[in-house]
Amino acid sequence: MLFALVPLALVTVANAQGFVWNVTVAQSGFVFDPPNTEGVATGDIMQFIFSGAPGNHTVSQASFDAPCVQMAGGFDSGYVFVPQASDTPPIWNLTVTNASAPIYFYCKQTAGPVGPHCLAGMVGAINAPDNGTGAFSSFMSAAMALTALPSQTAGALTGVGAMATASPSPLASAAASGSPSSATGTGSGTAAAPSSTTAGATKKTGFQTGVAMLGLLLGAVVVLA
Ligand SMILES: [Cu+2]
Numbered sequence: 001m002l003f004a005l006v007p008l009a010l011v012t013v014a015n016a017q018g019f020v021w022n023v024t025v026a027q028s029g030f031v032f033d034p035p036n037t038e039g040v041a042t043g044d045i046m047q048f049i050f051s052g053a054p055g056n057h058t059v060s061q062a063s064f065d066a067p068c069v070q071m072a073g074g075f076d077s078g079y080v081f082v083p084q085a086s087d088t089p090p091i092w093n094l095t096v097t098n099a100s101a102p103i104y105f106y107c108k109q110t111a112g113p114v115g116p117h118c119l120a121g122m123v124g125a126i127n128a129p130d131n132g133t134g135a136f137s138s139f140m141s142a143a144m145a146l147t148a149l150p151s152q153t154a155g156a157l158t159g160v161g162a163m164a165t166a167s168p169s170p171l172a173s174a175a176a177s178g179s180p181s182s183a184t185g186t187g188s189g190t191a192a193a194p195s196s197t198t199a200g201a202t203k204k205t206g207f208q209t210g211v212a213m214l215g216l217l218l219g220a221v222v223v224l225a
Pocket of ligand 1: 030056108117
């Protein structure tokens with residue numbers, strides 16, 4: 001009976017996770033693609049894929065009114081340096097914790113042929129409306145109308161309406177030397193890469209233990225009933 005219940009527990013765990021939405025970062029030009037993801041629900045995961053190489057970008061939360069400024073209390077991937085196209089694209093999973101209001105973000109990088117990426121239109125949104133108040137097009141226009149990138153601060157993994165539990169990975173070990181502005185990132189980048197294998201293994205073990213315990217629990221409930 002216990003063995004028959006384990007698959008049921010697996011299904012339960014899988015359903016607890018939200019839908020995963022992919023957003024590429026600078027894969028073709030200085031853009032997030034799609035720039036505005038609509039229909040995102042609370043619990044869904046925004047999976048940012050840093051596939052633009054070579055490149056160095058961020059996913060940083062902004063308010064609608066200040067498109068290229070790190071929002072106070074907002075999320076921030078930190079600077080993600082991808083040296084060459086053959087590298088495995090770093091991935092950042094951001095879980096939406098409150099989908100009732102639009103979420104806006106931008107890239108704070110200044111290095112590169114286009115100047116500050118945000119001013120070049122490297123902005124994005126989650127659930128921004130197409131028209132009216134808070135429209136994504138208005139957010140992008142306001143960013144591109146700026147004549148200089150405002151001074152930048154570092155955000156955190158947890159933002160307003162969305163949060164991550166880890167920095168993007170795998171990160172290139174030379175992340176801190178990508179550009180002078182790299183030093184203003186979260187600072188957790190260089191240490192993440194060497195420990196990723198161990199961390200992944202630990203996480204998997206924890207997951208398997210959790211599934212086994214859930215199966216035991218369900219088995220006990222059925223036996224008691
Ligand atoms: Cu960028």
